[in-house]
Amino acid sequence: MYKALSGVLGLLMLLSPSSTCAAGTTAEVPAQVWSFKGLFGTFSRPSLQRGYQVYNEVCAGCHGLRLVAYRNLAEIGFSEKQVKKIAASMTVKDGPNDEGEMFERPGRSSDRFVSPFPNKQAARSANNGAYPPDLSLIVKARIGGADYLYSLLTGYKEPKKVTEVPEGMYYNLYYPGQLIAMPSPLSEDGVEYADKTKATVDQMARDVTTFLAWTAEPELESRKRTGVKVLLFLIILTGMLYAVKRKIWANIH
Amino acid sequence: MSKIGSSNPVIKWIDHRLPVFTFMQHELHEYPTPKNLNYFWNFGSLAGIILVTMIVTGIVLSMHYTAHVDYAFDSVERIMRDVNYGWLIRYVHMNGASAFFVVVFIHIFRGLYYGSYKAPRELLWMLGVVILLLMMATAFLGYVLPWGQMSFWGATVITNLFSAIPFVGEPIVTWLWGGFSVDNATLNRFFSLHFLLPFVIVGVVVLHIVALHTHGSNNPVGISIKNNDDQIPFHPYYTIKDLFGLGVFLVVFSWFVFYAPNYLGHPDNYIQADPLQTPPHIVPEWYFLPFYAILRSITFDILFLEAKLLGVIAMFASIAILFILPWLDRSPVRSARFRPVYRQFFWILVIDCVILGIVGANSPDDPVFSGAKWFQYIHLGMISTAYYFFHFLILLPLLSIFEKTNPLPTSINEPVLGGGKATAMAAAKPMEKA
Ligand code: HEM
Numbered sequence: 001m002y003k004a005l006s007g008v009l010g011l012l013m014l015l016s017p018s019s020t021c022a023a024g025t026t027a028e029v030p031a032q033v034w035s036f037k038g039l040f041g042t043f044s045r046p047s048l049q050r051g052y053q054v055y056n057e058v059c060a061g062c063h064g065l066r067l068v069a070y071r072n073l074a075e076i077g078f079s080e081k082q083v084k085k086i087a088a089s090m091t092v093k094d095g096p097n098d099e100g101e102m103f104e105r106p107g108r109s110s111d112r113f114v115s116p117f118p119n120k121q122a123a124r125s126a127n128n129g130a131y132p133p134d135l136s137l138i139v140k141a142r143i144g145g146a147d148y149l150y151s152l153l154t155g156y157k158e159p160k161k162v163t164e165v166p167e168g169m170y171y172n173l174y175y176p177g178q179l180i181a182m183p184s185p186l187s188e189d190g191v192e193y194a195d196k197t198k199a200t201v202d203q204m205a206r207d208v209t210t211f212l213a214w215t216a217e218p219e220l221e222s223r224k225r226t227g228v229k230v231l232l233f234l235i236i237l238t239g240m241l242y243a244v245k246r247k248i249w250a251n252i253h
Numbered sequence: 254m255s256k257i258g259s260s261n262p263v264i265k266w267i268d269h270r271l272p273v274f275t276f277m278q279h280e281l282h283e284y285p286t287p288k289n290l291n292y293f294w295n296f297g298s299l300a301g302i303i304l305v306t307m308i309v310t311g312i313v314l315s316m317h318y319t320a321h322v323d324y325a326f327d328s329v330e331r332i333m334r335d336v337n338y339g340w341l342i343r344y345v346h347m348n349g350a351s352a353f354f355v356v357v358f359i360h361i362f363r364g365l366y367y368g369s370y371k372a373p374r375e376l377l378w379m380l381g382v383v384i385l386l387l388m389m390a391t392a393f394l395g396y397v398l399p400w401g402q403m404s405f406w407g408a409t410v411i412t413n414l415f416s417a418i419p420f421v422g423e424p425i426v427t428w429l430w431g432g433f434s435v436d437n438a439t440l441n442r443f444f445s446l447h448f449l450l451p452f453v454i455v456g457v458v459v460l461h462i463v464a465l466h467t468h469g470s471n472n473p474v475g476i477s478i479k480n481n482d483d484q485i486p487f488h489p490y491y492t493i494k495d496l497f498g499l500g501v502f503l504v505v506f507s508w509f510v511f512y513a514p515n516y517l518g519h520p521d522n523y524i525q526a527d528p529l530q531t532p533p534h535i536v537p538e539w540y541f542l543p544f545y546a547i548l549r550s551i552t553f554d555i556l557f558l559e560a561k562l563l564g565v566i567a568m569f570a571s572i573a574i575l576f577i578l579p580w581l582d583r584s585p586v587r588s589a590r591f592r593p594v595y596r597q598f599f600w601i602l603v604i605d606c607v608i609l610g611i612v613g614a615n616s617p618d619d620p621v622f623s624g625a626k627w628f629q630y631i632h633l634g635m636i637s638t639a640y641y642f643f644h645f646l647i648l649l650p651l652l653s654i655f656e657k658t659n660p661l662p663t664s665i666n667e668p669v670l671g672g673g674k675a676t677a678m679a680a681a682k683p684m685e686k687a
Binding site for chain 1: 288327330333334340341344485489490493494496497500501503504507508510511512514515520521523524533
């Protein structure tokens with residue numbers, strides 16, 4: 001049975017590439033190098049902090065990040081004082097107070113990121129009817145993940161064929177259907193990085209993608225660190241179990 | 254009466270009144286087992302361990318989960334972000350469901366190959382099929398709970414299937430939903446049932462194991478135990494073998510949990526459910542794909558029966574057929590080792606099921622090969638669906654009559670005495686277990 005089984009597996013491996021789900025007509029997303037990929041991957045701290053800056057100065061005008069709290073920024077290397085300052089610069093609606101009134105107050109570290117629009121309708125009406133999705137989980141919510149996001153942000157190319165681009169739409173090589181309602185958000189030197197890195201479009205796209213990969217999977221580093229230990233432990237344990245099994249079965253024929 | 258060999262007075266006192274220790278000694282320690290079981294016999298105990306793991310992680314998840322359309326998605330994200338090791342618990346539960354199906358599918362195909370469904374194990378087999386159905390229901394219900402796009406639209410598509418039932422279809426769907434669409438009432442009852450069904454599975458697994466221990470395990474040569482030389486006590490031989498198998502399983506499983514936790518999931522389920530926006534492709538979880546392919550393969554009406562209803566019938570029939578399998582295959586020889594023709598068709602069936610899975614993952618009207626536009630997945634699906642039923646309904650009964658089986662060994666311990674090529678092979682095989 002084992003021999004036949006390996007035969008079948010081999011056959012299926014031949015079959016499968018032609019049969020994986022085709023992702024539509026959009027351009028293939030090229031794979032990028034990321035610090036957080038691989039067995040020991042971690043998020044590069046400087047890139048995360050620059051990425052936060054890009055999000056804050058560029059994307060936050062249209063996109064929310066409602067699942068992330070300001071206090072979480074401490075995990076990517078901001079000091080407690082910086083986090084407090086970032087939070088306090090936002091206005092949060094709270095209440096009701098003792099008089100039963102809703103009121104506005106400066107943000108606290110424990111607040112979640114304040115979204116730019118109070119609801120979907122407001123977001124749509126400010127963006128020509130298109131809805132800028134919340135970005136907290138965007139890297140997990142798209143086929144291609146981080147590679148896709150990077151490609152999308154750098155994919156505002158001239159169309160190869162003459163394509164009719166309607167008013168309020170923009171050509172993007174990697175967006176499904178190639179017409180997106182988001183204008184190219186990144187432009188050369190669009191932000192002035194606190195660490196003086198040159199803000200090329202490529203650099204900003206990489207940084208903001210790294211940042212959004214972190215917001216989607218804040219557990220990634222501890223997950224991978226735990227994984228290495230668990231796997232090492234299990235492999236050694238399994239090896240020992242195999243030795244014991246051999247010994248116990250030695251006299252059975 | 255107590256037969257326990259222990260001299261511990263407390264154990265003796267308890268066992269005299271409630272013979273749990275005698276029971277464990279008998280069922281786990283002395284329980285006689287064929288000595289030639291190969292590693293395909295590891296998957297039953299693996300399934301049991303996964304079942305327990307699912308229940309434990311599930312109970313912890315339910316402590317933090319909120320079954321409400323407005324909070325479900327966020328409560329799952331809270332588990333991922335704010336609950337201590339919540340991500341680990343959720344990823345184990347999520348990937349555990351997939352692992353459960355991998356293991357049970359192998360377990361079932363093991364049964365098909367070695368004829369474990371034949372007398373006297375028909376009820377054991379049928380209880381297994383009941384477990385499979387319950388698992389599928391549980392997994393479907395569970396997938397709805399995070400309230401992502403695939404949760405919502407998958408639930409909508411599957412519950413809508415019941416509308417195919419003539420006359421009462423629509424009222425049944427409304428009744429299932431608890432309203433006029435998949436909504437809060439639906440989510441609440443799905444959570445309740447998802448919590449309940451695993452315990453029903455535990456009950457059926459107990460019966461499954463009672464039935465197993467009544468006649469003992471089948472084995473790779475498929476002949477019954479004749480004398481003491483054929484068997485060994487379960488402990489320590491199979492306890493250690495199962496533990497080693499568990500170790501191998503955990504290595505693979507952990508790789509998924511820690512390094513590719515979302516590999517088997519769909520990205521759309523990280524988008525909160527939106528009843529106003531249909532995703533471009535609604536695909537079920539991978540373990541439902543073969544059944545989904547069968548469902549979609551019936552595109553024609555037969556007499557007054559509509560295609561949609563026929564599809565639903567075909568899908569349920571593909572599992573129901575396993576219930577009568579012991580009476581479709583009347584060949585007196587259990588193991589495919591001694592059934593040269595059945596053995597070939599077994600592997601064709603395996604390939605057929607994988608092709609059905611591939612069909613289920615693709616859009617019906619996409620071409621299978623870019624070179625031949627006229628040959629679409631729907632056609633491949635029809636052929637492989639037809640073959641699936643052909644295998645069970647026509648091939649197996651015919652093989653039972655016409656197949657010339659190879660001579661069987663005289664016993665598990667001394668297969669060589671039977672003579673012949675196949676028996677020599679069977680004699681060589683038991684080495685595999687070491
Ligand atoms: C929750 C899922 C299940 C659990 C926990 C479970 C558990 C077990 C265990 C512990 C064994 C003994 C070890 C072994 O032979 O591998 C066993 C045997 C068996 N199971 Fe299952 N099982 C499950 C599902 C199924 C299903 C879905 C089927 C078939 C449709 C099935 C059919 C059988 C048969 C025929 C045997 C006897 C095999 C033999 O002795 O050759 N089981 N099961």
